Amino acid sequence: MTKLVINAANKKSKINKEIYGHFSEHLGRCIYEGIYVGEHSAIPNRNGMRTDVVEALKKIKVPVLRWPGGCFADEYHWRDGIGPKEQRKKMINTHWGGVVEDNSFGTHEFFELCEQLGCEAYVNGNLGSGTVQEMSEWVEYITFGGQSPMTEQRAANGHPDPWKLNFFGVGNENWGCGGNMNPDYYANEYRRYQTYVRNYDSASPIFKICCGANVDDYEWTEEVLKTCFHHSEERVHGFMDGLSLHYYVFPEGWDTKGSATEFDEKVWYKTLAKAWRMKELVERHGKIMDRFDPEKKIGMIVDEWGAWYDVEPGTNPGFLYQQNTIRDALVAGITLNIFNKHSDRVKMANLAQMVNVLQSVILTDGADMILTPTYHVFDMYKYHQDAQLLDSYIETEEIGLEDEWRVPNLTESVSQAQDGSLHITITNLSAEDAYDVETALTGYRAETVTGEIVHGEMHEKNTFEEPQRVQVRPFEGARLADGKICFTIPACSVLHLEVKGTAC
Known part of the structure; x- marks a missing residue:
């Protein structure tokens, strides 16, 4: 995890x-x-x-x-x-x-x-x-x-x-x-x-x-x-x-x-x-x-x-x-x-x-x-x-096929909007592997979480023949459990989660 x-x-x-x-x-x-x-x-x-x-x-x-x-x-x-x-x-x-x-x-x-x-x-x-x-x-x-x-x-x-x-x-x-x-x-x-x-x-x-x-x-x-x-x-x-x-x-x-x-x-x-x-x-x-x-x-x-x-x-x-x-x-x-x-x-x-x-x-x-x-x-x-950028940290591991071109498997950033909601954006750089993520929040009590995602096979694209092949799709995989946000981020993906709640 x-x-x-x-x-x-x-x-x-x-x-x-x-x-x-x-x-x-x-x-x-x-x-x-x-x-x-x-x-x-x-x-x-x-x-x-x-x-x-x-x-x-x-x-x-x-x-x-x-x-x-x-x-x-x-x-x-x-x-x-x-x-x-x-x-x-x-x-x-x-x-x-x-x-x-x-x-x-x-x-x-x-x-x-x-x-x-x-x-x-x-x-x-x-x-x-x-x-x-x-x-x-x-x-x-x-x-x-x-x-x-x-x-x-x-x-x-x-x-x-x-x-x-x-x-x-x-x-x-x-x-x-x-x-x-x-x-x-x-x-x-x-x-x-x-x-x-x-x-x-x-x-x-x-x-x-x-x-x-x-x-x-x-x-x-x-x-x-x-x-x-x-x-x-x-x-x-x-x-x-x-x-x-x-x-x-x-x-x-x-x-x-x-x-x-x-x-x-x-x-x-x-x-x-x-x-x-x-x-x-x-x-x-x-x-x-x-x-x-x-x-x-x-x-x-x-x-x-x-x-x-x-x-x-x-x-x-x-x-x-x-x-x-x-x-x-x-x-x-x-x-x-x-x-x-x-x-x-x-x-x-x-x-x-x-x-x-x-x-x-x-x-x-x-x-x-x-x-x-x-x-x-x-x-x-x-x-x-x-x-407002919030202090955040995600555990990562290096992945890739050659030593010269290794990358962290995940990148993230988190901000708080003026309406108080939190916005988490995460990228999964792996070409094949999904990752289970558990998010611990301090200073904030999460009440709801919704998500949207762009993902697919690495070569997928939109064309004039297929203009909707890649698009933002709802992400239903995030859930709240004991105050934590849990989800699985699929390979080749960019994910956005919106968290609503109250400061604590």
């Missing part, structure tokens, strides 16, 4: 809702076809946004959306995407697929999408190929409510009132596609550019995000923080609110990543071991941040994460379109549990990407839409948003 211990009296950090954020880049069919079809499309839409996609995303309570990239951000010039659409500049998307970008989805359309979703806006600015003036004027165009050439232009384009800009990233992956910069060079550029990302509305200051490391580049984290804090120890918190981290799970490697749907048990464990590595990355980068920022005022922003496989056969290699299986549900569940457990430092995360790209929550084909296993995990985990 596996023991899960929860101390409801020991409330830890708040799990920011933004940890459940998403990312939409001008890449493949994410924006165009996936989210935006235009006002004159036969596909039902509101102001060009697909109604079916928007409604599905609202159900999982998308809290924040990052746009326009990604690598695309550091070649994006915002003025190309405003004004009459027939007059907008057409360009080649050199990063992704070499296709024509007609800029019909720009600033106004992005904020329209955020309004329809009811989510916060996270805009990535162009530091790699743009100017300080360009970035500064974009922020002014978006947020200033007074009189200026930027506000006059915004009004002429149909939006007299400013929008609320919650988060602003000063560049993206500037160690790579954003300019191939060294960390000290980028950090000095960051200091300069962010100076002109002005807070025109003092009541709603913009949360400024600095470009952080790729995977385990701890030197980048160290040097960027050292340069930003140089001569600025007391003032740095005024110009850096977050530091990003990017990490993708490549089952095989960068050149040949492996199939999204055809894999054996060895690759199953290898993939999940790489997902579990997120814990090490968050903790090691976090320790470096602690030296400069012991009060944890600067948030870790994991604004690109997820599984990255070879594209589906017959699709454009630059579109990064891939299927989504039970394996991806486990990658999502493992990663979100890690973020929850480290929510004292991790303040936002953005799954890459929202629709039709990488580990997406939705796939579309013309007017058809399917929800992926990853979508259903986000649907179950939404109860953690803005909840």
Whole structure:
């Protein structure tokens, strides 16, 4: 019998809702076809946004959306995407697929999408190929409510009132596609550019995000923080609110990543071991941040994460379109549990990407839409948003087929919602074995327990022919016995239990 211990009296950090954020880049069919079809499309839409996609995303309570990239951000010039659409500049998307970008989805359309979703806006600015003036004027165009050439232009384009800009990233992956910069060079550029990302509305200051490391580049984290804090120890918190981290799970490697749907048990464990590595990355980068920022005022922003496989056969290699299986549900569940457990430092995360790209929550084909296993995990985990992390511990054992790719058999996180209910999320990484779990609660008297689950054979997926094969199903196996919660979690599964009761 596996023991899960929860101390409801020991409330830890708040799990920011933004940890459940998403990312939409001008890449493949994410924006165009996936989210935006235009006002004159036969596909039902509101102001060009697909109604079916928007409604599905609202159900999982998308809290924040990052746009326009990604690598695309550091070649994006915002003025190309405003004004009459027939007059907008057409360009080649050199990063992704070499296709024509007609800029019909720009600033106004992005904020329209955020309004329809009811989510916060996270805009990535162009530091790699743009100017300080360009970035500064974009922020002014978006947020200033007074009189200026930027506000006059915004009004002429149909939006007299400013929008609320919650988060602003000063560049993206500037160690790579954003300019191939060294960390000290980028950090000095960051200091300069962010100076002109002005807070025109003092009541709603913009949360400024600095470009952080790729995977385990701890030197980048160290040097960027050292340069930003140089001569600025007391003032740095005024110009850096977050530091990003990017990490993708490549089952095989960068050149040949492996199939999204055809894999054996060895690759199953290898993939999940790489997902579990997120814990090490968050903790090691976090320790470096602690030296400069012991009060944890600067948030870790994991604004690109997820599984990255070879594209589906017959699709454009630059579109990064891939299927989504039970394996991806486990990658999502493992990663979100890690973020929850480290929510004292991790303040936002953005799954890459929202629709039709990488580990997406939705796939579309013309007017058809399917929800992926990853979508259903986000649907179950939404109860953690803005909840209080509780102290919890689960007994684990290492499993796997090779010493190099061993993983814990179970991962978990537990939170308490504002209505007092407890939410337990557990992943079973085993390809074959179920586990009996007995949960001991302290500081809380459980009165009812209900559950829901995503599980199945490791290769199961939703297709346009079988869109409901993988879905959230009721879990009837949890019971209360002598104040304890007992259940059996099946192999290849992500489980959510809701416990209602009273504090004691």
